[in-house]
Amino acid sequence: MKINLYLLSCLLLCSFTSAAQKYITKNGHIRFYSDSPLEKIEAHNRQVNSALDASNGNFVFKVLMKSFEFEKALMQEHFNENYVESDKYPDATFIGKVLNFKDINFGKDGLYNANIQGKLTMHGISKEISEKGTFEVKQRKLTGKSKFNVVLADFKISIPGTVVNNISKSIEITVDVTLEKANM
Amino acid sequence: MxxxxxxxxxxxxxxxxxxxxxxxxxxxxxHTDYSTANAAYTLNVRELFDAYIASPDTAMKKYNGQIIELKGTPDKIEITDSLVIAVFVFKQGEFGDEGVRCTMLREYNEAAKKQKPGSIIRVKGYCTGFSGDVILEKCSILNP
The missing domain is CATH 1.20.5 (Single alpha-helices involved in coiled-coils or other helix-helix interfaces)
Structure with a gap:
């Protein structure tokens, strides 16, 4: 009985420690930007799920493709139906790690550089990526920012010949997520 | 000539x-005016969440990209820098509370903020899918 109680206490303590070190948000922001000679296209998604485990650096985010908002309805329609095929591939995910998470003092306000590596899955294709970003610790919140480029062909996203000059082959992705300590 | x-x-x-x-x-x-468009489905919030949990693929095919009218009691109204979200919580998951999240159209933000705790609301919005939560965007409140 004593052993069982001891085990239960350990489990509760472990789960509490794990939750206390997890940072989450459901309102992260990802911006998509294409700059081609004929047209500039920009879309925003403000419903990004993201979680960071400060104890091991594990970092994930999940994005619903239909949540991207474009200025023009036609662009949004083409994006969902022709390019990312959001009915077939409804989300994009990143599962990776902040490699230098031990350099980040989550208890002290400051701006920290981050090296992030992991698997980005989009349009049913997974690709290893390695990018740089920053984490800012401020008033117990953690703001992660990164800007990188994604080559559409790497994810088998093809652009029809008629609009090939309207969309850049490489899309700029800007990630801006403010994570808060999880109360789980 | x-x-x-x-x-x-x-x-x-x-x-x-x-x-x-x-x-x-x-x-x-x-863009579609989601506040005046007709809903393709009308159901309780819990029914929608359960459908995604029971069979995600079937629910995705049925509800993703559809305008849905929901009825339920929000657990909280979440306010961010730019969004007001009616949150219905049914379980805990990888990203904390999981359930249904209804992001309001800007013109319904104030009505959402005024919702009394524990009161039932009817919302209509565009379902963008399931990411642990079922996400409805461009929501309007039908009984403000």
Missing amino acids: KTWLKIFLAVIIIGIIGVVLVYKFVYNKP
């Missing part, structure tokens, strides 16, 4: 009208 010139001018004018119409009604067509 010579006949060929008349035909030429007519073709030019029709062409210009065509380009203007395509620009206005195709290239620049307005």
Whole structure:
């Protein structure tokens, strides 16, 4: 009985420690930007799920493709139906790690550089990526920012010949997520 | 005026009208007005969440990209820098509370903020899918 109680206490303590070190948000922001000679296209998604485990650096985010908002309805329609095929591939995910998470003092306000590596899955294709970003610790919140480029062909996203000059082959992705300590 | 010139001018004018119409009604067509559009489905919030949990693929095919009317009691109204979200919580998961999240159209933000705790609301919005939560965007409150 004593052993069982001891085990239960350990489990509760472990789960509490794990939750206390997890940072989450459901309102992260990802911006998509294409700059081609004929047209500039920009879309925003403000419903990004993201979680960071400060104890091991594990970092994930999940994005619903239909949540991207474009200025023009036609662009949004083409994006969902022709390019990312959001009915077939409804989300994009990143599962990776902040490699230098031990350099980040989550208890002290400051701006920290981050090296992030992991698997980005989009349009049913997974690709290893390695990018740089920053984490800012401020008033117990953690703001992660990164800007990188994604080559559409790497994810088998093809652009029809008629609009090939309207969309850049490489899309700029800007990630801006403010994570808060999880109360789980 | 010579006949060929008349035909030429007519073709030019029709062409210009065509380009203007395509620009206005195709290239620049307005976004759907989700507050006035008809809902494809009407159900309780819990029913929608359970459908995604029981069979995600079936629910995705049925509800993703559809306008849905929901009825339920929000657990909280979440307010961020730019969004007001009615949150219905049913379980805990990888990203904390999981359930249904209804992001309001800007013109319904104030009505959402005024919702009394524990009161039932009816919302209508565009379902973008399931990411642990079922996400409805561009929501309007039907009984503000």
